[in-house]
Every structure is written in structure tokens, then in C-alpha cells.
Amino acid sequence: MQKTKLPAVLTTFIVCFAFWIIITWSFDIQELAGGAVVSLAVALFSARFFIHENAFWFFNPAKFFSLLLYCIVIFPIELIKANVDVAKRCFTGCRNVNPGIVKIPVGLKSEYGQSMLANSITLTPGTITMEVTEENEQTYYYVHWIDVAAESGEAAGEKIKGTLEKGIRRIFK
Amino acid sequence: MAIRIVIDILIAIGAIFALAGTIGILKMPDTYCRMQASTCVATLGTLCTSIGGVLYAAIIMHSASAAVKIAVIALMIILTNPLGAHAIAKGAYRNGIRPEKEMTVDDYGRDMKDE
Incomplete structure (x- = not known):
């Protein structure tokens, strides 16, 4: 088990407190104090499960702008394209599908980057990440794909996550 | 008035994608393809509707707390x-x-037999 570190506690505290303020939406001093105490307790107990890497990447302006770019431009475009594709398949009778599970290599090293990419793949209709494995220092995802257009790992990976991975690589290594 | 039209269009787009996802859940051939169709409801279906809801709460109802809460629902x-x-x-x-029909490629099943 990892030891609890101060930056991890601080970041978890900030996130919990911001969430409390958003949910209650009242700036009474009593509410704020109660929220601060509760989020500090939560942060002390749970920080070591959540944060294992440098937690202050968010305050690096270059990374922050790449995150904004990813969340506002790159990911929504992919999301809309995939949504229109799956909606077309649904409206035209659901028979023109060609499902399969492919194993694709992933070039990201950091934990945050890998989980962000896996969640982005699952959020895109048409692809679901089923499992993550590691063989010889190389991470692989098993992805269920509704329309298998390429059977080899690299070509399939390029089609499924090419743009997404390029966007995430600017934020996490 | 113009903003009202934008809100209506957003909610209508969300409803169309939710309809597509529901048809997919009912008619797709196997479990995994059904799950793929259900992601369609969960992403653009709810996202477009909640963006419309945020705009409605912020601009027409003038209620910041309702807008923020709808945004939190979308985020969650x-x-x-x-x-x-x-x-x-x-x-x-x-x-x-x-699935009843054999899958084109099944790398996961192939690797699971080796374990």
C-alpha cells in the first residue's frame, strides 16, 4: 500500500470541496465549514487510492490547453462521427454489422493517459474496451468493435484510436 | 427567441439519437452489439439534451444553480x-x-484459452 502524500491529499480535498459547493450552491459560512471538514476527512482516507503520479499537471498551461482542446474539439468530433455511424446502422435494420474483438497496442505509459484513452474508446459508440493487459512492457487493449475493418493490431488501432491517442499524448506521456 | 430555437433543436437531436439507440437495443443480433447501440443513448442522446437543458435553465429560467446541477449530471x-x-x-x-454468429476476429477468446 502506498503512503499518503501531501499533494495527493490537497488535490483530492480541492476536488471534493468544489463538488460540495456545486451541489449545495450556498455560500453560507456554516455550510462551507462543514463541507471543508468532511472533504478533508475524505481526502485523508482516500487520497492514496486515487493519485499515484504528479497531481499538479493541471497547473501547467501547455497541458491545460491541450486538455481543453481535447475535451472541446478533438473528442466531440470523433464522438459525433461515431454516433452518426451507429445511428445509421440502427435505422437501417441492424443487419449490416460485422462484430469482432481485436487486440490493439497502446503507446501511452502513464496511468492517467491509459485510463483516459480506454474510457474515451468506450464512450465512442461502436467500440468497447473489454480488458487491458501488459506483455513485455507493451500495453494492449482488447476492444470489441461493431464493424471490423482491419484485422491486424496496428491497423485496427490506427482506425479506432489514432486521433484520440495523438490528442492525449500531448497531455500525458 | 433565437436561443429558444437552438434549445429546441438540441433537445430534438438528443431525442433522435436516443430513439436510434433504443431501436438498436431491441433489434441488434447479439449482446455486445446491443451494448454498442446503448452507448449511443448514453453519449449524444443525453449530452445534447443536457446542453439544451443547461441553456434553458441559464438563459430562460435565470437559475444558475439548476444549470450547474444539469451540467454535473452530464459530467457524471x-x-x-x-x-x-x-x-x-x-x-x-x-x-x-x-454471439450466435461467429465473430470475424476474436483475439480475446484466443488468448483466454492459453491461460
């Missing part, structure tokens, strides 16, 4: 939906549920 759906989809798909596969 985005954060939790992939986790659930991943866990259901993996659990179904490990439990031995296979």
Missing part, C-alpha cells in the same frame, strides 16, 4: 458510463456468453 454520466459498459462487457464474456 460521461465519467461513469464507460466504467459500467466495460464491466458489463467483460463480465458477459467471462461468463461464457457468445
